[in-house]
Amino acid sequence: METTEHVNTDANPHNKLSPIFDWSIKLFFILYSAACIFPVLLVIIVSFSDEKTVLREGYKIIPSSFSFEAYRFLFMDWEQIARSYGISILVTVVGTVLGLLIMALYAYPISKTDFPHRKFFSFLIFFTMLFNGGLVPWYLVYVQLLDLKDTTWSLIMPLLVSAFFVLIMRTFFQTTIPNAVLESAKIDGAGELRIFMQIVMPLSLPVLATIALFNTLNYWNDWFLSLVFISGDKNITIQYLMYKTMLSIQYLSQKAGEVQSAGAVLTFPSETVRMAMVVIGIGPIVFAYPFFQKYFVKGLTVGAVKG
Structure with a gap:
């Protein structure tokens, strides 16, 4: 006769949280999530508010009147905005994919204990985290040596490799990729490139998704490279375009004050335009998070539990 025993995992009261403590944790994260969402929601609402109402009543979650004047002001030059969006998307996608591949190709060899020069190359990449050549030599390398001024590559190459991300990848390869799997692949006749592409990368x-997310944010939020390397408006990113628009708004605000002091009336959206620029700048990058979320959470918890 076979006897089947059912083990009740909930029998131990130490494995269960008290209802009060459980609801306290839920309430804390609900409030924390609301505190994160509220500023973004407020920015979106203010961007659709009337400028005079905002100046008179301040920022309100439910404004007295709505207006699209801020977006009309920004999209008067919609062709430039569309082009800058295209440049930002191109730079972000190409830079993230290419940078991820290059950093993985660098990190994988220095993670292997049988690689004879692993210490030298590890020190070489670590050294770049501590010291750099300075802004002027950095600029001369890309402008005179590589001749990348006013090109899209000047917006991609400076952010292509991060020493910190390379070291994170190296640690992941060392601690997570089973050596037995790699040895089995070698016995079956697989070469290093095939092992890397078909076993290590999958x-x-x-870790690839986590670093890809950070790399995407770095490329999308960058405006300094456009300021340094791009002289015209043809290849500037959306972030730099918003930066130039902000400077123009500050200049127009100053002139409006001078005109009003002379007795004339000159009004144009200022506060609402700033909020509209934030919405335009962060809009597309918000949609990138769902694609990385699954692997990003796994990347944060990997290695926490080992069998």
């Missing part, structure tokens, strides 16, 4: 999706 097993490294958590």
Whole structure:
């Protein structure tokens, strides 16, 4: 006769949280999430508010009147905005994919204990975290040596490799990729390139997605490279375009004050335009998070539990 025993995992009261403590944790995260969402929601609402109402009543979650004047002001030059969006998307996608591949190709060899020069190359990449050549030599390398001024590559190459991300990848490869799997692939006749592309990369999706998310944010939020390397408006990113628009608004606000002091009336959206620029700048990058969320959470928790 076979006897089947059912083990009740909930029998131990130490494995369960008290209802009060459980609801306290839920309430805390609900309030924390609301505190994160509220500023973004307020920015969106103010961007659709009337400028005079905002100046008179301040920022309100439910404004007295709505207006699209801020977006009309920004999209008077919609062709430039569309072009800058295209440049930002191109730079972000190409830079993230290419940078991820290059950093993985660098991190994988220095993670292997049988690689004879691993210490030298590890020190070489770590050294760049501590010291750099300065702004002027950095600029001369890209402008005179590589001749990348006023090109899209000047917006991609400076952010292509991050020493910190390379070291994170190296640690992940060392601690997570099973050596037995790599040895089995070698016994079956697989070369290093095939092992890297068909075994190491698929097993490294958590760390790759995590670094890809950070790399995407770095490229999308960058405006300094456009300021340094792009002289015209043809290849500037959306972030730099918003930066130039902000400077123009400050200049127009100063002139409006001078005109009003002379007795004339000159009004144009100022506060609402600033909020509209934030909405335009962060809009597309918000949609990138759902694609990385699954692997990003896994990348943060990998190694926490080992069998």
